[in-house]
Structure formats: structure tokens, C-alpha cells
Amino acid sequence: MISKNQLKLLRALGQKKQRKAHGLFLVEGEKNVLELVDTSLVVKQVFATDDFLQKHASELSQYDCIEASLEELTKASSLVSNNAAVAIVEIPNVQAPSAEGMIIALDGVSDPGNLGTIIRIADWYGIKHIVASSDCADPYNPKTIRATMGSFGRVQVTLLDLPRYLNEASIPVYGAFLEGESVHSTDFSEQGILLMGSESHGVRPEAEQYVTDKITIPSFGGAESLNVAMATGIIMDNYRRQHS
Amino acid sequence: MISKNQLKLLRALGQKKQRKAHGLFLVEGEKNVLELVDTSLVVKQVFATDDFLQKHASELSQYDCIEASLEELTKASSLVSNNAAVAIVEIPNVQAPSAEGMIIALDGVSDPGNLGTIIRIADWYGIKHIVASSDCADPYNPKTIRATMGSFGRVQVTLLDLPRYLNEASIPVYGAFLEGESVHSTDFSEQGILLMGSESHGVRPEAEQYVTDKITIPSFGGAESLNVAMATGIIMDNYRRQHS
Incomplete structure (x- = not known):
């Protein structure tokens, strides 16, 4: 059973301010909760149905598990759909990545669904690092985590001062624009930064000035x-065609 | 002002059954409504704010336009967000396409957002035809239309008996699977069918039997x-690299 205080915490973690204050975030959904096992993330508690806990007893034995009904879990969830499992997880300390293969940089991508989908596609193409301007969606927003379809544990997202990061990087910065060299003929370097802007504003001038290609x-x-x-x-697929 | 009967019709067209009965569908949102001008679709009525009608008076002069407040339009809309314009449009008669470049075939893609996004990406790559199994999302669902971001008028979607269509096609059928030849080394023919399954079920056996590659x-x-x-x-991008 979920206690009153636990319910309060679960609900609070739907908000960015509360996530920051507690240093915690939510991982919701069966698949996402099971993905935690293979990560180095610190899991504080797992709330799940009896069914789920029994089915995955061995994987979950290392965690503090609390049984709850589907109704309780749905009530506690920030998302609309039913949830057989929710975990409370510590927000890890992440450092801005130094050069290692291709890094994805996001400028003003504010929709959590888009960010989550980008984390998933980064994971598909084996990209370990995403850096994002501080006004991007919160990587620990439950909607972001859900959209990653389990990839949140394998891709590190760092919110930072993007223009400054790009300025200090000494590797090529590939900026995606509506006009530029076709990705079908671009000669990608193995190490680089792929800079993507938001759908509505594109790459903003503060970041664009550091684009090399x-x-x-x-x-x-x-x-x-x-x-x-x-x-x-699509761009990552073109990059991987050259560097696998 | 939107009359009571008009409101009733607008609301009814949010449902598939009613769209079929009336032979009509809704095009919602400023961008989508303006896209109608460049299509051969028959527009019955446009409901829009005074602002929108004045700003686009010349483009809209050919249509029966009815002024309405933003509140009225939002109330009439099947979607959550505000809507400065909604059009009632005749569902066109579409025929199953014969071979012409690459045709996208969808098996059991039931989410309207996914279908709309596929229509948009088809339009980006200049694909004119999508065929879809009869249990796919309705191409005239307002959520589909919205997700096309204006591309609905340039791509024809035909719901049909997919296994039968594939059986009768005498062109290569490229089926997307988790195991197969890498698209980075596939030699695409110019004319063909790209068969995509749903995320949860993949390509089903009834369609899979007609896959040539x-x-x-x-x-x-x-x-x-x-x-x-x-x-x-991603697959269309790989195709277009060979056939532009």
C-alpha cells in the first residue's frame, strides 16, 4: 500500500521544481522500471502490483519494493495510462561530455516527448551523450522518461550553457538547417557535435555562430x-553509414 | 457565428462513423486550412476568426466562409488546442495506386498520430501513395490530419485489403523487420512497395508472405x-539516396 506521504512525494515528483528539490525523479511503466536493473542509477523505491513484483522477483530483489494496487498506482502516476510499476530514482550527477564519437546538441527543444524520442534514437545509434540548452525540456520529466521507451538509462543528457559549450568544443559542429550541404554527400568526421534546433525556432544565432558545417x-x-x-x-543514420 | 446545426455537424465529424455517413472530414488549424487552397479537395465550408478571414481574404474567396469567435471554434474542435480555423471537406474518392516510384504500405498502424507523421514524411520524400490495411488509423481522423502538418493534401492514403493488394502487385515488396539486410547496403529498385508493420505486432504473417526483400x-x-x-x-532517406 502506498502511504499518504509516499503518495505526496510521487505526485510532487511530477513537477520540475520538486524533482530538483528532492534530487529524485520517477520512472513509470513496467518496461522502464525493468530497464533500471541494467543501469547504475540509484533506485530508492519501487511501487508495483503484486503480479509485477512476483513475476520479476529476482531482478527486483535488490530494491525496496512496495506492493500497491493498479488503482493506487494510477492515482499516483503523473501519466494518464495505467501503470503496473513506478520507481523513485536519484537524479545522477552528470558532467558535460568531452569528445567521444558524435554528441547530439539540442537548442531550445522544449517538448518532453521530442526529447524522449531523441534519447531513444540516440540509444539506437549508440550515441551516449546529449547536451541541451538550459531551456530544453527536463530530461527527468515523466513524459520524457516515458517517451524514451527504456533508453533513459543508456544516454546521458546534460542541460548546460549551450553557446559556451559549443565555443569551448574543438570538434566539428554539424548544424541542421533547411539549407546546407545534403547529408547524402556530407563527409562526417568521427568525432563531432550534431546541433539540432527546435521545430519552431531552428538553431538560434547564439548557437549558430559555432556551426562549422x-x-x-x-x-x-x-x-x-x-x-x-x-x-x-535521419541524420544519425547518415553518420552511422560512415562511422559504425 | 456557428449555428447549432453546424456545431452538431462539426462535432459529429470527430467520429469515424459520422465521417463515413456524411462523406466529410475536418481540417483544423490555420496552416492546414490554408494548405487546402493548393489541393483539389472540395471544401464545403470554412469556419474561422475574423482575423484569419481578413488576413487570408484572397486565398479564401473561393470558399463559403463563416466567421466565428475563437471560443466557438475551440468548442467545436475535436482537439484540445485553440483553433483559428476549421474547414469541412469532402472525403475524396481514392483508388489503389498502381506502380509509381515507391509506395508505402502500412500493416496495422492504428495510431492516428503515427499515420499523420508518416504522411508528413512521405510528403517530404515526394511519395504520393500510401496503402494501409483496413485496421489502420483513419486517414481522415482529425488527429491524423493535424499530425500531417499540412501534408494531407499531397499524399493519397487508401485503406484496402492489404494482403490482396500485395499479392496482386508485381513489384518488389521491401518489408521492414528487426532482422534483414541493412538498408545501408540494400539495392532498392526505383519502383517498389515499402511495407511497415506496427510497433507492437510488426508485419503480420498475412502480409509478410508477399515480402520479396x-x-x-x-x-x-x-x-x-x-x-x-x-x-x-529513415528507410525513405536510404531509398532517396539511390533514386532522386
């Missing part, structure tokens, strides 16, 4: 733009 | 799968 996804029809997560996936 | 997007990390729209975009 403007690149674009060639268009063959009438659509004006692509979703930022989609564009990131 | 199993292809896959190479993975380099830990993510187990990709969203179907994302995968479609």
Missing part, C-alpha cells in the same frame, strides 16, 4: 519541415 | 526498436 536533409516533396526527432534520426 | 535499419546501441514513423523516415 551546415547540413540539410534533402527534400523531394511539398512538406516544409520535419519534426526535430525525425530529423535527428 | 527483408530489410532492417542497423542498430548500434541498446534500444530495442524504433517508432514506425521514425523507421519509415
